[in-house]
Amino acid sequence: MEGSASEKPALDAKSEVTNQLIDFQWKLGMAVSSDSCRSLKYPYVAVMLKVADHSGQVKNKSFEMTIPQFQNFYRQFKEIAAVIETV
Amino acid sequence: MLLDLSEEHREHLAFLPQVDSAVVAEFGRIAVEFLRRGSNAKIYEGAARKLNVSSDTVQHGVEGLTYLLTESSKLMISELDFQDSVFVLGFSEELNKLLLQLYLDNRKEIRTILNELAPDLPTYHSLEWRLDVQLASRSLRQQIKPTVTFKLHLNHNGEHNTKVLQTDPATLLHLVQQLEQALEEMKTNHCRRVVRNIK
Numbered sequence: 001m002e003g004s005a006s007e008k009p010a011l012d013a014k015s016e017v018t019n020q021l022i023d024f025q026w027k028l029g030m031a032v033s034s035d036s037c038r039s040l041k042y043p044y045v046a047v048m049l050k051v052a053d054h055s056g057q058v059k060n061k062s063f064e065m066t067i068p069q070f071q072n073f074y075r076q077f078k079e080i081a082a083v084i085e086t087v
Numbered sequence: 088m089l090l091d092l093s094e095e096h097r098e099h100l101a102f103l104p105q106v107d108s109a110v111v112a113e114f115g116r117i118a119v120e121f122l123r124r125g126s127n128a129k130i131y132e133g134a135a136r137k138l139n140v141s142s143d144t145v146q147h148g149v150e151g152l153t154y155l156l157t158e159s160s161k162l163m164i165s166e167l168d169f170q171d172s173v174f175v176l177g178f179s180e181e182l183n184k185l186l187l188q189l190y191l192d193n194r195k196e197i198r199t200i201l202n203e204l205a206p207d208l209p210t211y212h213s214l215e216w217r218l219d220v221q222l223a224s225r226s227l228r229q230q231i232k233p234t235v236t237f238k239l240h241l242n243h244n245g246e247h248n249t250k251v252l253q254t255d256p257a258t259l260l261h262l263v264q265q266l267e268q269a270l271e272e273m274k275t276n277h278c279r280r281v282v283r284n285i286k
Binding site for chain 1: 214215216217218219220221222223224225234251
């Protein structure tokens with residue numbers, strides 16, 4: 001999932017039907033102040049996905065999660081990994 | 088400035104002298120209502136039956152009247168110019184006076200409606216902001232990087248859009264300086280002169 005996005009992404013057979021994940025970037029931040037609340041201590045995980053559709057067009061999708069949301073997110077992947085082991 | 092009425096337009100308006108002035112006044116009211124809310128073909132049919140003419144004739148009459156009013160309002164022509172423009176239609180003194188009164192009474196409102204037809208860019212609705220400190224990313228751990236995140240709320244053609252933007256404090260300061268500079272421009276002699284002359 002490394003590599004620059006300036007080259008056309010290499011698509012495989014399944015990308016005819018679904019979109020393909022090109023890149024998964026994340027960052028951990030802490031919100032310290034906002035227009036509605038001046039003093040915050042709010043950690044969050046921000047994820048930026050790069051996805052290519054069947055024509056090769058790359059779209060960016062970003063979203064944020066609170067720590068509990070992220071832990072749930074992480075748990076999903078742990079479960080997926082566990083199931084894959086059994087296949 | 089005189090209005091230049093086309094052949095077709097004059098034909099449509101030629102229906103007006105054939106009915107009472109009360110009917111013309113009613114057509115005027117319908118024309119303005121259609122400008123406010125959109126046209127309603129059923130009204131034409133009802134009027135056509137009462138006046139014993141075709142629905143098309145009524146429609147053309149009302150549309151001709153609407154066009155006369157919107158063109159006059161658009162150009163903001165003077166009373167005298169309106170009277171002279173209408174004079175060429177050869178209507179009675181009474182009808183001319185009625186049309187002039189319709190124009191003067193509704194001009195302001197019609198101009199307000201026409202103003203809304205100008206192309207619309209997205210306009211500012213509100214701005215939410217958040218000051219974050221980035222502590223780690225996939226490529227670099229142990230960071231302390233301040234960033235500012237904005238959610239810009241915009242209105243466009245009645246729809247509400249949001250745009251999420253992010254920047255660092257230095258760029259934000261630069262942005263604020265640029266905006267302040269733009270506001271300062273209003274105080275220059277050149278801008279003051281232009282604004283004074285428009286007022």
